[in-house]
Amino acid sequence: MTSYKLTYFNIRGRGEVVRILFKLAGVDFEDQRIEFPDEWMEYKAKTPFGRLPILEVDGKQLTESKAIMRYLAREFGFYGDTNWGRSQVDCVLDMLEDFHVDANKMFYAQAEERDRIVAEAKVRSLEILANLEKKLKENNNGDGFFVGNKITIADVLFFCETFFVPALTGDKEIIKGFPKLLALRDRVGQNQRIAAWVAQRPQTAF
């Protein structure tokens, strides 16, 4: 049996999508959590590229959260069944990545830039959400999943990312204007395995 170990900070952040994929697949993994900053500086020196998450697969290390997500999606069957289907999954993942353009700006911003960045993030996030709603509607009138007839990493990553968009944009209700996306988020959250994990996972601020 393959042994999996995920090492990430003790937050949801970029690592939560990976944890959810394991839960969704019903596959055991070790969920190692590094406390930041207390444990990080010492641990950082042991990492190949000075960053987390790291997935170990029978001891072999894979870095970069999206590379890890795609690896597990291919392994567990959450990545579409055809090349075209996979391209549609990739398209949604790329659209979701655009939230991080503003998240990164926020992360590296000076204090006096904050208000302007939040305002810009809201404008751009509304565009991204409108495009995602349109993309969702291309498939089964938006009443199923982003691609095909079953859950893929496009849905799971969307589920994870939309919980930080309200904080990024200063608008707690931002997703309410997109009814198909809201219903999708509920549908993903109601998956039994995901709901069970969300109910028992460590509570962290973000």
Next chain:
Amino acid sequence: MTSYKLTYFNIRGRGEVVRILFKLAGVDFEDQRIEFPDEWMEYKAKTPFGRLPILEVDGKQLTESKAIMRYLAREFGFYGDTNWGRSQVDCVLDMLEDFHVDANKMFYAQAEERDRIVAEAKVRSLEILANLEKKLKENNNGDGFFVGNKITIADVLFFCETFFVPALTGDKEIIKGFPKLLALRDRVGQNQRIAAWVAQRPQTAF
């Protein structure tokens, strides 16, 4: 025979990696170039998500440059031969995406922020390049390609991106400190099909 049409601005930018993949595979495609801003506003209304590039495959539209790149890489065999190999390709692609954190900051910056952003971009780009050099060395001592024994999209995207890093960081020589990466860039550029395209492609500023 499958018909391919790429629509992008008349620059290299995010579209060039796609054009190079067609050339590398020896597959014909229509290379439609939209002049910005003169043709763009009218054309934008015709696009599904208000953005380019768009790849049409027998008339079906795919958006997002990296989704297009991955689609063609799977179609043409430039994406590694195993799931683990694909994950290594993805890892390099994700590392390269980090250059765009700073490129995006630059794109959206106010004039007075420019010098600070260039300085920060240089610090971060040196880290990214050091990690890429280390990653390259994990495979064949860094004397071949990023993954396995033949060219993949990891090498091609690296080839495309490293030409904008000097402009981003204000340091024309920045890649010279990384001899394995420099040799890889030369190796990719010396591929006959790529060299032929580079010699004849439309000359654009970036």
